[in-house]
Amino acid sequence: MDDEENDQEGLTYSEAGVDLAASDAAVAALVGATGEFEGEFAGLIELDDRYLGLTTDGVGTKLLVAAAVDDYSTVGIDCLAMNANDLVAEGLDPIAFVDYLAVEAPDEATATAIGEGLRRGAREAGVALTGGETAVLPEIVSGLDLAGACVGLAPTDGLLPGTAQPGDRLVGWASGGIHSNGLTLAREAVTREFEYEDPFPPDPDRTVGEALLEPTRLYTDLVAPLRGHEVRAAAHVTGGGWRNLTRMGAHHYEVTDPFPAQPVFELVRSTGDVADREMHRTFNMGTGFVAAVAPEDAPALAEETDGRVIGRVTEGEGVAIRGLELGSD
Structure with a gap:
């Protein structure tokens, strides 16, 4: 280039x-309303002998490409990776993940493909899949949206x-x-x-x-x-x-x-x-x-x-x- x-x-x-x-301003307004928190890429909570970290993120409009070609086999990996990588940026070991799938209408084939991607990502990352939520929201969602949350741990001297x-x-x-x-x-x-x-x-x-x-x-x-x-x-x-x-x-x-x-x-x-x-x-x-x-x-x-x-x-x-x-x- x-x-x-x-x-x-x-x-x-x-x-x-x-x-x-505008997005940055909206995020700043949300943080201002909820209060500051420790951590840049993940929210951190100090426990007795370690830190617990939490992240949440989604796949975004990559889902529209998946929908257009009817291939949801990799978006589960994306969802898990976007969350786990943010924990790594703090020095945390990702340990567990939950997903949130919101759909206009349930579809078994799509759910299976997404689930298989989540499983592949979790296996590669060494993260446990500990459940999630599937919501059918025809009046709110057009197509589907996929997001998740990940938990990580680090010893007190393990954070960056x-x-x-x-x-x-x-x-x-x-x-x-x-x-x-x-x-x-x-x-x-x-x-x-x-x-x-x-x-x-x-x-x-x-x-x-x-x-x-x-x-x-x-x-x-x-x-x-x-x-x-x-x-x-x-x-x-x-x-x-x-x-x-x-x-x-x-x-x-x-x-x-x-x-x-x-x-x-x-x-x-x-x-x-x-x-x-x-x-x-x-x-x-x-x-x-x-x-x-x-x-x-x-x-x-x-x-x-x-x-x-x-x-x-x-x-x-x-x-x-x-x-x-x-x-x-």
């Missing part, structure tokens, strides 16, 4: 239907400190694709030129729909390595794209060597004429999880896992990807 595109404004997330500024320091190195881990954020923009862009059943241009053996439905990668295998090194903070690169790094503290995050963006991102960019800055403010662009690590520990952590040193933390504010400033708002 060429930096000259930065000044060109094609399709934006807001124009596709998601106003992030939560704040990066200038001089830290950024270690990143590759994503599996778009994951479960930004699909409103991705769908609007891609369907300008393609149907979901069309061959995916970079890999004609797959369809466009299959590329968009590639499940969210789980990062639960990183909990032990993160605790075993001097890791200050971590970020799950989800809604808001690379700006999630600012949740590790008010610093400047210079990313110079991210993982390559998978071909699906170029398809979204080209079909929607989406500016490079908008892409990085919306999507993970190939890197799904990032940790701020003491400089002497970063190479060992990257080598021990499948990560790589992708940048550093400096004085200032905001995020820059290969010199492209994304801002911190």
